[in-house]
Amino acid sequence: MEEKIGVLLLNLGGPKTLKDVQPFLYNLFVDLDIIRLPRLFKLLQRPLAKLISVLRAPKSEEGYAAIGGGSPLRKITDEQENALRMALEAKNVNVSVYVGMRYWYPFTEEVIEQVDTLLDGIKWDDKGLAVAIAQNVDTGAILMQGFVNRGALATTITSRKATFFSRPRATLWTKGETSNNFINIYDKRRNKLCVQFSWRGFLLGHVRLLLVKLLEIQEQIGSSNIKMSNLVLI
Ligand SMILES: C=CC1=C(C)c2cc3[nH]c(cc4nc(cc5[nH]c(cc1n2)c(C)c5CCC(=O)O)C(CCC(=O)O)=C4C)c(C)c3C=C
Numbered sequence: 058m059e060e061k062i063g064v065l066l067l068n069l070g071g072p073k074t075l076k077d078v079q080p081f082l083y084n085l086f087v088d089l090d091i092i093r094l095p096r097l098f099k100l101l102q103r104p105l106a107k108l109i110s111v112l113r114a115p116k117s118e119e120g121y122a123a124i125g126g127g128s129p130l131r132k133i134t135d136e137q138e139n140a141l142r143m144a145l146e147a148k149n150v151n152v153s154v155y156v157g158m159r160y161w162y163p164f165t166e167e168v169i170e171q172v173d174t175l176l177d178g179i180k181w182d183d184k185g186l187a188v189a190i191a192q193n194v195d196t197g198a199i200l201m202q203g204f205v206n207r208g209a210l211a212t213t214i215t216s217r218k219a220t221f222f223s224r225p226r227a228t229l230w231t232k233g234e235t236s237n238n239f240i241n242i243y244d245k246r247r248n249k250l251c252v253q254f255s256w257r258g259f260l261l262g263h264v265r266l267l268l269v270k271l272l273e274i275q276e277q278i279g280s281s282n283i284k285m286s287n288l289v290l291i
Pocket residue numbers: 069070071072085090091113116117118120127128129130
């Protein structure tokens with residue numbers, strides 16, 4: 058069995074050139090985790106971000122000009138990406154490494170789209186289904202076996218509860234929706250994945266890693282920022 062691994066390195070990002078400085082600062086200040094106006098002034102969030110970014114840009118440009126005309130963050134992260142890829146290749150690990158940034162290119166959302174392409178490697182049958190097995194991540198114990206389509210996997214990720222596709226009813230169903238005995242795939246208290254989904258034994262480690270990363274991304278940028286169209290493909 059060939060195990061594939063995907064690694065997504067997350068960073069914040071910085072302007073590549075001096076003309077990127079103002080739009081970069083806008084992306085930074087429009088982020089609710091940086092500045093959050095009271096609910097009543099919610100509509101002012103974007104104009105305020107625009108104002109601060111325009112006012113601050115000249116001073117920041119001076120600073121970036123003094124260190125070579127742009128942020129070193131992308132270069133440093135790309136170097137880490139290459140070093141990690143080479144180290145893993147030296148260990149004969151089949152790996153795809155990606156970089157995703159929060160405030161500048163390559164944006165995490167775009168990278169998730171690239172990851173989608175990789176996930177197209179899942180062998181969906183002619184009805185768009187695959188056999189999924191939910192396993193305890195530590196013991197390997199099989200908790201449940203069923204069918205999934207892309208939507209079932211998307212729901213599993215967003216709800217963090219194992220969700221399957223019911224062939225007789227042709228609908229998604231979340232294990233535990235009637236019994237309340239859910240299979241939670243992520244233990245928030247321990248901040249770790251507790252159940253992994255596998256597909257006929259291949260892509261095991263890979264998919265597990267992607268789930269972990271997607272959950273981390275959701276934690277970081279809030280699920281509202283992740284387009285459903287991206288997740289549905291997973
Ligand atoms: C009041 C101003 C600022 C707050 C608050 C702030 C919070 C904050 N910033 C980051 C991450 C980054 N900031 C970066 C650059 C940057 N940040 C500010 C201002 C505030 N940041 C400015 C004006 C700039 C531009 C550079 C400068 O003029 O000094 C960057 C990019 C670094 C790079 O390599 O280019 C990052 C990343 C966080 C996470 C944060 C609050 C939690």
